[in-house]
Amino acid sequence: MQLIVNGILMGAIISIGAVGLTLVSRILHFFYFGYAAMLVYGAYLTMTLYNDLGVPIILAVLISIPLLSLLAILIDKITFKHLRARGTGPFGMMVVGIGLELFLRSSVRLLWGSDVMRYDIPIRRAIVFPFNIRITPNQIVIIAASVALMLLLHIFLAQTKIGKAMRATADNIDLAKVRGIDTERVITWTWVIASISAAFAGFFLALDTRLVPIMGWKLLLPLFAAVILGGVGNPYGALAGGMIIGISQEVSAGFITPTYKPAVAFVIMTITLLIKPSGLFGRGGEQ
Amino acid sequence: MSGSVGFLIFFLTYAVVYAILALGLNIQWGFTGLVNFGVAGFFAVGAYFSAFMTSNPSSYHLGGFGLPFPVGLLAAMIVSGLFALILGFPVIRLREDYLAIVTIGFAEIIRYIIITEKSITQGPYGMGVIKPYKELVPTSYYSLFYLGISLAILLLLYIAMERAVGSPWGRALRTIREDEKVAVAFGKNVNSFKLQALVLGSMIFGLAGAVFGHFFNFITPNHFLPMETFLVWVMVMAGGSGNNLGVLFGALVIRGLWEGMMFLSDVLPRGIQIGAVRLAVIGLLLILVVMVKPEGIFGEKKTASDILGE
Numbered sequence: 001m002q003l004i005v006n007g008i009l010m011g012a013i014i015s016i017g018a019v020g021l022t023l024v025s026r027i028l029h030f031f032y033f034g035y036a037a038m039l040v041y042g043a044y045l046t047m048t049l050y051n052d053l054g055v056p057i058i059l060a061v062l063i064s065i066p067l068l069s070l071l072a073i074l075i076d077k078i079t080f081k082h083l084r085a086r087g088t089g090p091f092g093m094m095v096v097g098i099g100l101e102l103f104l105r106s107s108v109r110l111l112w113g114s115d116v117m118r119y120d121i122p123i124r125r126a127i128v129f130p131f132n133i134r135i136t137p138n139q140i141v142i143i144a145a146s147v148a149l150m151l152l153l154h155i156f157l158a159q160t161k162i163g164k165a166m167r168a169t170a171d172n173i174d175l176a177k178v179r180g181i182d183t184e185r186v187i188t189w190t191w192v193i194a195s196i197s198a199a200f201a202g203f204f205l206a207l208d209t210r211l212v213p214i215m216g217w218k219l220l221l222p223l224f225a226a227v228i229l230g231g232v233g234n235p236y237g238a239l240a241g242g243m244i245i246g247i248s249q250e251v252s253a254g255f256i257t258p259t260y261k262p263a264v265a266f267v268i269m270t271i272t273l274l275i276k277p278s279g280l281f282g283r284g285g286e287q
Numbered sequence: 288m289s290g291s292v293g294f295l296i297f298f299l300t301y302a303v304v305y306a307i308l309a310l311g312l313n314i315q316w317g318f319t320g321l322v323n324f325g326v327a328g329f330f331a332v333g334a335y336f337s338a339f340m341t342s343n344p345s346s347y348h349l350g351g352f353g354l355p356f357p358v359g360l361l362a363a364m365i366v367s368g369l370f371a372l373i374l375g376f377p378v379i380r381l382r383e384d385y386l387a388i389v390t391i392g393f394a395e396i397i398r399y400i401i402i403t404e405k406s407i408t409q410g411p412y413g414m415g416v417i418k419p420y421k422e423l424v425p426t427s428y429y430s431l432f433y434l435g436i437s438l439a440i441l442l443l444l445y446i447a448m449e450r451a452v453g454s455p456w457g458r459a460l461r462t463i464r465e466d467e468k469v470a471v472a473f474g475k476n477v478n479s480f481k482l483q484a485l486v487l488g489s490m491i492f493g494l495a496g497a498v499f500g501h502f503f504n505f506i507t508p509n510h511f512l513p514m515e516t517f518l519v520w521v522m523v524m525a526g527g528s529g530n531n532l533g534v535l536f537g538a539l540v541i542r543g544l545w546e547g548m549m550f551l552s553d554v555l556p557r558g559i560q561i562g563a564v565r566l567a568v569i570g571l572l573l574i575l576v577v578m579v580k581p582e583g584i585f586g587e588k589k590t591a592s593d594i595l596g597e
Contacts, residue, residue, distance in 0.1 A: 031384050031387070031388060043313065079574060079578065082578065083577070083578070088581075090383070090384050091322065091383055091384065091387075092577045092581065093522070094384055094387060095520070095573055095577050096573065096574050096577050096578065098517060098571030098573060099569075099570040099571065099572070099577075100570065101570070102514070102517065102566050102567065102569055102570030102573070103566075103567045103570030103571055103574070104570075105566065106563040106564065106566040106567035106570065107563075107567060109560060109562075109563035109566075110559060110560070110563050110564070110567070114560065114563070141317075168595075217513075221391075221392050221395065224388050224392075228385075228388075255288060257403050259399050259403040260396075260399060260403065261400060262392075262395060262396070262399065263396045263399065265392075266392040266393070266395075266396055267387075268373070269388070269389070269392070270378065270392075272378075272391055273378070273381055273385050273389065274377055274378070274381075277381075277382075277385070279344035
């Protein structure tokens with residue numbers, strides 16, 4: 001039971017992160033490894049705002065989002081925009097994304113150091129529920145906030161004009177262009193959504209564990225697994241995929257050495273690619 | 288050997304290891320257009336299996352069969368090739384970006400296995416690897432002797448690779464890279480050729496792993512981080528994918544840059560970690576190659592038939 005609760009917690013973190021990644025993967029048409037660095041930047045910016053500048057924690061997360069968005073949009077203007085104009089394929093984009101991931105992760109080490117850090121939030125004792133399930137108050141906050149975020153995101157995608165344009169672009173980029181959707185504007189908004197997604201996922205992950213520059217890279221495999229399982233470009237699929245990956249990873253720790261948790265994500269992802277590359281829900285995907 | 292000569296020998300041997308890796312990746316990516324982001328995984332498999340074969344009996348890790356050095360090299364190649372076959376058989380048909388993620392995941396899992404299975408690999412503490420033929424040469428000349436062995440291996444490999452890519456087999460690979468449909472139209476089994484390139488290239492990564500292990504004499508999971516994969520990618524992409532001499536040059540220059548950055552530590556303010564700077568520079572190089580010079584410094588040699596002329 002405890003493992004399932006841990007799984008739901010991890011699933012919430014992966015789901016939140018996977019939503020941004022799935023939209024970027026689909027709308028920009030490549031798998032962006034630099035997303036891992038966005039997560040790390042979000043977590044560290046929040047830490048500086050909270051630990052050093054004394055900004056209340058909720059506000060710190062909210063301030064980190066526009067900062068992260070600016071950084072992402074700036075990077076897009078410097079690199080990917082030119083590559084799009086030149087017609088560079090997904091592979092070239094992916095290599096640039098990896099370059100960015102290595103560069104940005106190193107910059108975190110240079111700016112904040114490589115030491116393990118944490119938010120100066122008092123550690124509170126876990127609350128013991130029936131069946132001896134232990135959950136810390138922080139973890140309850142993470143799960144509740146994730147649900148709220150997912151609802152807000154749903155409203156954004158389903159109700160607002162730009163949200164609809166984003167879904168249309170994710171569905172069929174050429175059709176979206178023909179219908180007069182400004183795809184560059186959609187891309188800018190995609191980076192904003194990705195930043196929200198990355199900032200919260202990074203913050204939750206750091207809150208539940210610790211801050212280290214490598215934390216984003218370590219989450220990347222489960223994130224991609226969630227994206228592919230849910231169907232690339234399908235935000236609701238990413239939510240479900242994230243939950244499935246999170247729960248399978250944690251429950252597997254009951255049977256195998258915990259170091260192999262990422263291997264569970266890897267196996268699920270590879271099987272999905274072989275059997276149904278378009279993902280569980282059949283929408284996204286290219287085939 | 289000490290001082291700057293010792294350092295030069297160390298640097299060159301290291302560069303030879305990466306040159307071998309670059310030749311392996313050039314078969315996969317340069318000639319076949321096959322994306323493999325799991326170089327570090329096969330590199331690790333080779334290093335560990337050669338160590339298992341050649342070291343003396345031990346209860347702390349697998350093997351310790353005390354076999355000769357060439358057997359270690361052979362084992363490294365065979366086992367790496369087998370891993371490539373097992374991984375590649377189901378996934379070789381995947382689209383290139385999916386293949387990228389699958390191979391990177393594969394290499395990470397190899398690393399997790401090395402860290403976790405302490406009874407096989409001695410886990411994160413690493414294991415010692417023998418110096419082959421050390422009784423044949425005086426200790427002070429040993430590093431020069433081993434550089435000679437590594438260079439001989441590289442030279443043989445280079446000749447073999449040049450012959451392979453010039454053969455009809457090599458032409459089939461290039462056709463697949465340029466246009467799979469054309470290769471199919473000529474009756475080539477595209478997936479079979481791709482699998483062959485994956486296995487052959489990975490055997491070369493395994494060979495490089497063995498050469499590295501016996502050179503460094505100590506291997507830990509930290510020698511096989513994903514960063515190593517991208518270091519090799521920079522060498523191949525910057526040197527010129529599809530040009531064996533170009534990627535050798537790429538390996539030498541990038542390795543030189545990597546070692547050269549060590550001297551930055553005298554210039555940079557204290558507290559700046561050289562490891563982070565190195566990683567950042569590799570990242571920047573990856574970005575620059577794609578943005579500025581996607582064909583690399585040398586590009587590919589023209590291989591059109593003489594009859595066609597220019």
